[in-house]
Amino acid sequence: MKELLYEGKAKRIFSTEDEQTVLIEYKDSATAFNGQKKADITGKGRLNNEITSLLFLKLQEQGIPSHFIKRISETEQLVKRVTIIPLEVVVRNIAAGSLSKRLGIEEGKELTKPLVEFYLKNDDLGDPLLTRPHIYELNIATKKEITILKKKALKINTFLSSFFNELGINLIDFKLEFGKDAEGSILLADEISPDTCRLWDKKTNEKLDKDVFRRDLGSLTEAYETILARLGGKQHV
Numbered sequence: 001m002k003e004l005l006y007e008g009k010a011k012r013i014f015s016t017e018d019e020q021t022v023l024i025e026y027k028d029s030a031t032a033f034n035g036q037k038k039a040d041i042t043g044k045g046r047l048n049n050e051i052t053s054l055l056f057l058k059l060q061e062q063g064i065p066s067h068f069i070k071r072i073s074e075t076e077q078l079v080k081r082v083t084i085i086p087l088e089v090v091v092r093n094i095a096a097g098s099l100s101k102r103l104g105i106e107e108g109k110e111l112t113k114p115l116v117e118f119y120l121k122n123d124d125l126g127d128p129l130l131t132r133p134h135i136y137e138l139n140i141a142t143k144k145e146i147t148i149l150k151k152k153a154l155k156i157n158t159f160l161s162s163f164f165n166e167l168g169i170n171l172i173d174f175k176l177e178f179g180k181d182a183e184g185s186i187l188l189a190d191e192i193s194p195d196t197c198r199l200w201d202k203k204t205n206e207k208l209d210k211d212v213f214r215r216d217l218g219s220l221t222e223a224y225e226t227i228l229a230r231l232g233g234k235q236h237v
């Protein structure tokens, strides 16, 4: 029985007949600034489903396990059921977004080494930045788990940075989420798409990610189609 378990800003999660799996449906909605800016964008769900599926398969080939099982339709994928760890793990290679705003580092400045940050996944609190003592105080993860999360995030960054680089794209920063499966193993979960990454064309610095929507820079679907085409996926334009 397909029962709606959870509806988020960009995705819906449904149960399946197998209690070890759930179905994720990618919606055609775009939101920014913690839901303050919203729009329906036809095709966005299909694009993010296809891009995430491609990237999760590539990561699995690199020995990075995730919840991803298979893409089952234009907008849906089947994934392993996990309990999401309520952290947004952000990796940054080049200063942009909230880092530039918070620390005054010029947007586009290369960081001396990749930065890993943890934010609390809590819309009501506006996803605040967390220090490690905050994480332990809130009982979100142990020291050992934080070490695992950081190591996984950096490994994913090493692979994705060089993968996108070969496609003429700079991976500026991105957000990951992780979950625990029934055995307690930590798996990469959620999505990796232009909604959750900053992706700039290497030659022109053109933004090919959700900043196009956040900052009204043009057509979001054109930007996401460009990413999908460079990844070698189908183009639907």
Ligand code: C5P
Residues within 6 Å of the ligand: 088, 090, 096, 097, 098, 099, 127, 173, 174, 175, 195, 196, 197, 198, 210
């Ligand atoms: O806004 P900020 O600069 O902290 O975002 C860092 C990266 O994490 C960006 O690629 C952004 O798209 C992603 N992010 C996300 N979901 C959030 C916050 C940030 O995907 N809730």
